Structure formats: C-alpha cells, structure tokens
Amino acid sequence: MTLSPEQMLDCYATMKKIRLFELRAAEEFAGMRIPGFVHLYVGQEAIATGVCRALRPSDYIVSNHRGHGHLIAKGGDFRYMMAELFGKKTGYCKGKGGSMHIASLDLGMLGANGIVGGGPPIAVGAALAAQYQGTDRVSVCFFGDGASNQGTTHEAMNLAACWSLPVVFVVENNRWGEFTHQSKHQTVEDIADRAAGYNFPGVIVDGNDVMAVHETAIEAVARAREGKGPSLVECKTYRIRGHFEGDPMKYRSQEEFREWQEKDPIQRFERKLEEMHLLEPERIKVIETAIRAELDEAVRFAADSPYPDLAELTQDVYTA
Amino acid sequence: MSTMTFAQALHSALKLEMERDPSIYLAGEDITIGTFRVTAGLVEEFGERRVRDTPISESAIVGSAVGAAVCGLRPVIELMFVDFIGVSLDQLFNQAAKMKYMFGGRARLPIVMRANFGAGMGAAAQHSQSLEAWFMHVPGLKVVMPSTPYDAKGLLISAIRDDNPVVFLEHKGLYFTATGEVPDEAYTIPLGLADVKRVGEDVTVVATARMVSQALAAAEVLAGEGISVEVVDPRTLSPLDEQTILASVKKTNRLVVVHEEVKFAGSGAEIAAMVAEKGFDDLDAPIVRVGAPFTPVPFSPPLEKAFLPKTEDILVAVKKVVGR
Numbered sequence: 243m244t245l246s247p248e249q250m251l252d253c254y255a256t257m258k259k260i261r262l263f264e265l266r267a268a269e270e271f272a273g274m275r276i277p278g279f280v281h282l283y284v285g286q287e288a289i290a291t292g293v294c295r296a297l298r299p300s301d302y303i304v305s306n307h308r309g310h311g312h313l314i315a316k317g318g319d320f321r322y323m324m325a326e327l328f329g330k331k332t333g334y335c336k337g338k339g340g341s342m343h344i345a346s347l348d349l350g351m352l353g354a355n356g357i358v359g360g361g362p363p364i365a366v367g368a369a370l371a372a373q374y375q376g377t378d379r380v381s382v383c384f385f386g387d388g389a390s391n392q393g394t395t396h397e398a399m400n401l402a403a404c405w406s407l408p409v410v411f412v413v414e415n416n417r418w419g420e421f422t423h424q425s426k427h428q429t430v431e432d433i434a435d436r437a438a439g440y441n442f443p444g445v446i447v448d449g450n451d452v453m454a455v456h457e458t459a460i461e462a463v464a465r466a467r468e469g470k471g472p473s474l475v476e477c478k479t480y481r482i483r484g485h486f487e488g489d490p491m492k493y494r495s496q497e498e499f500r501e502w503q504e505k506d507p508i509q510r511f512e513r514k515l516e517e518m519h520l521l522e523p524e525r526i527k528v529i530e531t532a533i534r535a536e537l538d539e540a541v542r543f544a545a546d547s548p549y550p551d552l553a554e555l556t557q558d559v560y561t562a
Numbered sequence: 563m564s565t566m567t568f569a570q571a572l573h574s575a576l577k578l579e580m581e582r583d584p585s586i587y588l589a590g591e592d593i594t595i596g597t598f599r600v601t602a603g604l605v606e607e608f609g610e611r612r613v614r615d616t617p618i619s620e621s622a623i624v625g626s627a628v629g630a631a632v633c634g635l636r637p638v639i640e641l642m643f644v645d646f647i648g649v650s651l652d653q654l655f656n657q658a659a660k661m662k663y664m665f666g667g668r669a670r671l672p673i674v675m676r677a678n679f680g681a682g683m684g685a686a687a688q689h690s691q692s693l694e695a696w697f698m699h700v701p702g703l704k705v706v707m708p709s710t711p712y713d714a715k716g717l718l719i720s721a722i723r724d725d726n727p728v729v730f731l732e733h734k735g736l737y738f739t740a741t742g743e744v745p746d747e748a749y750t751i752p753l754g755l756a757d758v759k760r761v762g763e764d765v766t767v768v769a770t771a772r773m774v775s776q777a778l779a780a781a782e783v784l785a786g787e788g789i790s791v792e793v794v795d796p797r798t799l800s801p802l803d804e805q806t807i808l809a810s811v812k813k814t815n816r817l818v819v820v821h822e823e824v825k826f827a828g829s830g831a832e833i834a835a836m837v838a839e840k841g842f843d844d845l846d847a848p849i850v851r852v853g854a855p856f857t858p859v860p861f862s863p864p865l866e867k868a869f870l871p872k873t874e875d876i877l878v879a880v881k882k883v884v885g886r
Contacts, residue, residue, distance in 0.1 A: 302633065336666030343664035352632060353665060357656050363622050364657060367629020374587065374611065374635055381629070394652070397622035404617060558667035559701050561725035 245295075245456070247520050253295060253452050254515060257287040257508050259533055260311040263320060264483075266537045267310065267327060267341075271487045275545070276327045280341045283311030285450075285482030288507035289414050290315035292455025293382060293475075296463045302350045302372075302381040304365035307342050309354025312384050316351045320540035330547035337550045338558070359392025361385055362411065366398045369407035369466075380466045381409045388419030390433045399472065403440040408466035410459070411474045414449060416481035421493050434476035442472050449477025450507040453514075480505070566744040569737040571711035572600045572676075575718035576638065578748040580608055583636060586722065589614040589623055590640030590676075597642055598678060598737045620650030624675065628657045631671045631727075638722060641677035643689045644731060647696075658727040659702030673727045674718075678734040680772060680822055681870055685734075687858035690866075692823040694770075697729045698800040698832065704728040704753055705800040709774035711742040713797055716751030724753060733771040733822075740775075756803035758810065762792030765816040765880050768807060768833055769793060773820045773852075773871060780876035789884055799829050807833065808841045815846040816883040820876055825853025847883040852876055 245253065264282040271280050283290065286308070294303065294315035305312040313323060318334075326333025326344050333339075334346050345353035352368060355361045365383030372379035389395055390413055402409050413434075419427045430436065437444025443465075447458040455477060462473045480502035484491045515521035566574065580586050588601060594615050596602035605613035616623050620641060627637035641647060647654065654675065661669045681690035697705045704726055708714040714732070721728040759774055760781050769777035774795050781791035794810050796803055811817050817837055819830035830851040838849060852875045860866050 304629070334666065335664060335668075338666050339664040343660075345665045345668075347632070347665065347668050352629065353661065355657075357652055360625075360652060360657055363625020363653055364629035364632075366622065367626035367631070368633045369629075370626050371630045371633035371635050374630070393649075394621040394625060397617070397619035398625065400617055401619055401622040401626060405614070558663050560704075561662060561670050561672075 245453070250515065251520060253291050253456070254511055254521070255529055256291045256315055257452060257511065258529055260287040260290065260314045261508055262530070262533050262537060263314060263323070264310060266541065268483070268487055270327070270541065276341070277329060278340050280327065280487045281308040281485065282483045282487060283308050285502065285506065286414055286416060286479050287311055288452035288455050288511070289412065289449050289477045289479060290384070292452045293412055293459040295456050296459035297380065297382065300350060301379050302352055302365070302368040304352045304361040304368065304381065304383045305354045306358065306361055306385050306389060307354060307356055308386070309344055310341070313344060313346065313349070313351050313354070317349045318346060318351070320536050321543040324540040324544040325547050328544040328547070329549060330544055331550040331554070332543070332547040336554065338554065359385070359389045359394040362389070362395045362398030365409055366402045366407055369402065369409035370405065372408055373405070378467050379408070380463050382412055383409060384412050384414060386419065387413065387415040387417065387424050387433060388427065390436070391419070391428055399440045399474070402472040403442050406469065406471040408469070409472045410462045410466055411472060413474065413476050414479055415476055416479045418481050418485065420485045432476060434474055437474040442474065444474040444476065446476045446478065449479030450505050450510060452507060452511050563743050564746055565741055566711045567738050568711045568714050568732070568740040569598055569600050571715040571744045572718055572732065573602070574744070574746070575715045575722070576601065576604060577607070579719055579722045580604065580612065582748070585634065586636045586638060587612045587614065588638050588640070589616050589627065591616055591618055591642050593640055598734060600737070601640065620646050621653055624650040625653035625657065627673050627675070628653055628661065628671065631673045632661065632669050636672045636722065638674040638676065641675060644677035644679040644693050645688050645691050647677065647693065654727070655700045655703070659700045663702060670725050671727050672725045674721045674730055675727065676730045676732060678732045680733040680735055681859045681866060682735045684861060684863060684866060686861040690859035692821065694731055694799050695823060695827060695829050695832070698829055702727065703800065704798065705731065706753060706798050707731045707770050708797060709736070709771050709795050711740055711744050713751060713757065715744055716749050717753065717797060719748055720750045720753050723750065728753070731771070735772050751797070753798045754801040754803055755798065756794055756796045756806035758792060758806070759795050760791065760793040762790040762814065764790045764814055765818060765883055766792050766794055766807070766810040766814045767876065767880065768796060768817065768819045770796060770799070770821050770829070773822055776871070776873045777820055777876055779873045780880065783873070783877060784880055789880060791880060802833070802836070804836055804840065807837060811837055811841045812844045815844055817845065817849045818852060818876065818879045818883055819849065820852040820871055820879070822871060823853055824856055825851055826856050828853050847885065850879045850883050852879045
C-alpha cells in the first residue's frame, strides 16, 4: 500500500517534528528548565512515524522511557508535552508524571514507562480489552532490545499468543540496552527470531526507512485487526544520543556512531522525496520554520504555565 | 440467608457481580477449576471469554489486567498464593498503583487482585506468608482482609465495585473452616470501615483474618477472669478506619494488636504508631503487639505451630497491658 505524496510529506513532517522537539528538549534540559531525566528518540523517528501512520486514532500504543517520539507520532501537542516535561500543571499529566510517564489516554497513548519491560503486559491488556469488547482496535507496544530480555516481555508475548490478541510488538533494536551493547546482552542477532518461540510471525525491517517500516506495520496491524493474533516487528535502528541526556557515552565507538549517522532516517527520506520532486530546500526550510515556531510557542507556553497547586500533591492517588 | 463457608461466600460475590456487570472478567492460574474452589463453576456459567485460565505468568496476569482496566474492563484476577506477588510486583506497585497519579488523574484502574495467604497448612516458607504490610505501604492500592464469610462477600462486592486497584487477601485457613450466615443476595460492606466483633470495656484487641477468631477465643477465656475484651476487626487495612480504633481505645484505654504477619514492621506497627500518636492521652499502658517471629514460615509441624500467634499469646499480651 503506497502512500500519496501528501501522506509521504506528512510522514516527513512528523519525523522532523520529533527530531526538532527532541533537540529542543535537549536544549531546555541542558538549560536546567527540565528536571529529572530525559531519554531522547533521536535517530529512531522513522519507527514511531511509520508505525503510527498505520494506526487509527482509536488504536492504542504503549511506550517506554524513550516515549516523546511515540506521543508526537500519535498526535501529541508540543505545548502539553513541553509543559509536562517542565512539570507544569498544563502538561498532559498535570505535571505529575514527567517525561518518563507522559501519556494521553484521549490519543490512545497509554503512557511512557519508567520500568524497562513495564509496557508489554499493559499493551497485551489493551489488546485484551479490544478483543473482549468486540471492537477491532489494535494495540501496539514499543520497546527496545534492552526490554526484549525482561521476563515481563516474554510473559506478555506468550499470553498474547495463547489468547490470539490483537497486539503488535514493535522492538526498536537500537543496539544499546542502556550502556551495554546488544552483542553483550543477548545471544541472538535478530530479536525477531524469538517470535518463533511463541509461534507467531517475526519480521525484520530497516528501522531507519520510514516507508519500509510503514509497509511492515500495515501488514502486522492488519493481521491483528483481522483476529489473526500478535506479531513481532524488529526495527533495526540506532540510538544517536545517549541512554539519557547527559550520558557521556564513553562506552561507544566513534566508528559505529559515524556509520549510523550516515543512515539517518530523516536525511534518507529527504533524499528520496527530493528525487521524487516532492521536496526541495525551499520546502524543507518552510517545514522547519513552521515546526520551530510551534516549538518556540510550546516552550513559551510551558515557561509561562504555572506549577500545579500544592493541593495537587495529594490528589488523584485514588478514584473517589 | 444461607450458611456459607468463606469460600462459598466469595464465590457468591463473584457470581452475583459477574451477572450484574458484563465488563467484569476473571483471570488466573487454574481458576476454571479453582485451587481453593472459590472460582469453581464460574466458567460453566459465564464462558471462557469471561473466566480465563492463564499460563503461569504472574506479570502478564497482573499487567494485562492493568492494560485492560485502563481501557474499560473490570478485571478480577487471582494470584494463586500471595507469595507469588514477587514475580509480578512491578505491575502492581509501579503500574497499577501509580498510573492514575502519574497520568494526572485521567486513568481509572478498577482491578481486584485476590490472593490467599497465611500459614498452618504445612505449605512452608514460599506458600504461607502474610504480606499485607507490603501492600499497605503503597499509595494507590487498597488492602482488604475479611475474617468471616459475611464480611468476605460484602467486602468483595465492594472491592469489585471500587474503581481502584484493591488487593483482596483471603486467609487460606478460613476457606472451608469459617462458616456463617450470609445473605443470598448482593450487599456491600464499605471499604475502610472496621467492625467491632465483640464489645468490651477493659482492653481493645485489634485483630485481622484468622487472628479474629483467636482473639474472640481469648476474650471468652478472659471474661471468665473478669477482663472484658473488645475485639476490633479493621476489615480494610488501607484505608484504615482510624476512627473506630481510636474510639475503642478511648473507651478501654488499652491496646493489643494481633496479626499473623511477622511482628517486625507488620501492619500492627502502623496501627500501634497511629494510636500512640493520636490516642496517647487515652492510653493507660504501653501498646503490645502480637505477631509471628522474625523467621520464614517453617515446614515441620511443631515449628509451624510455634511460629503461629495463638490464643495463648493474646492472653499473655492482654494480661500484660491490664497489669496482671
């Protein structure tokens, strides 16, 4: 299923939005306006974009600690995202979650998660709800190579297979589980091979090729929606920045880094669109300028927003 | 009205609620058979869509309940033994308990996690623990612990109707031995409301689960010696009914707290500290707690017997606070 030129440009814009948001978040974080930790999605934009493009607004996604890109691809508003990162009451979570727990149930984004491997069982639960209620909604779980070793991930996959649940497991293999290279933290090269252990399809895709990710996602989502059960989509990609902002990354080889910089998903797609005469430098500039303006507004909004009232501290621990 | 066992009362609660609300489903290991018979027969009545046997995957059982709940279902899941919470704890305390708060209030997690607990059956260290203090300590969870069939049914129905994650703890020694009169229809007992199981004047004994009957037995003995014991059953440990406990201590001026948990850092520690803080002027004696020793639950029957707090221990504690 090919996308129209408009849709392709939309994918490009989404990737740019994610990239520029993350770089701006890095700036704000370095300027001490964002407390705590941020884990940036730079380099992985094609995955969130390509996958979410294959989803309906009513489908669910479950994310991980590196969740800004997922939320943006699912329709997240820069203002409420930045406000949440700043800890302001106008944020998506009223400032009470922060980067690692950012969520929008209205957008079907069931949360970033501070626990590696915390997402898969929850994504399976969302799929269970969809199946139980007889809707044809699909649940997508985004997780990394690190999480692929967590017991919770195995349990989630097995249960999803047993009950034939409409869930797509998208593993973003960015080669690094925190500070440990994939070659040290697991004995498989291809995480997709593990799907055979649960008797559902496992496919590999170039995670830095947004069109390829999208094509693969369409198939996996359709499979789930048709009641044929789960699948595992392994997106080969790379984590361009550190595990968290401020990570000196002493553990990484410059060679590997350069190799992957050359495969940057946004640059590659830019070139492709240019070849198709859908993009040229002028157009790129227009898109970038618009996004930067949106970001400036978002940062202003966040900076000007108040912190939550102190009464919020004890609110929403329970539903009344 | 019927005479029901603790297990039958719980079964009745599940059945009535499932009839009433189609968004309720059950999941757990071997629940179509029912390890302690509580869920037996429900799959025949409600079908496999609503009563699901799971693989042995506690994280997936609890975690999928989290996802299902946030998407509109009302899961009532079962841990075969509370001791198995270890292999699923993250999904309970980091996800279920915190999602509503972290997401700024939008999420609603109407989950009931039932689990049996307690010693006395030779099930040994990993199948006999009392862990309510762990759950009490987590903001976002509610912790319920009935002692009678009547309380069990009313509390389980309330727990199911509550829109929060509730840890519902059932002492395994009560399932078939505790019997009582229970209404056949649905009824609720509010969470967070204690029950005075025996009115008395001289000392308050706060007891939970199987210790309630031990406390009542002690009260009988002590009545013969001229000591009048009031037995208060919190029924819900979180939120705790401080008011009922403090009112009782105001009347009797003495407090003993008894639980089957290890005494050190058990639920009794919270209750005792709360009363010491808020009811100090009403106390005529130090507060005494009765609990299990600081050991894992032993297997060998005489050791397990020695481990378990019993009526004699309560007698000693009461006499200590009344100065006899």
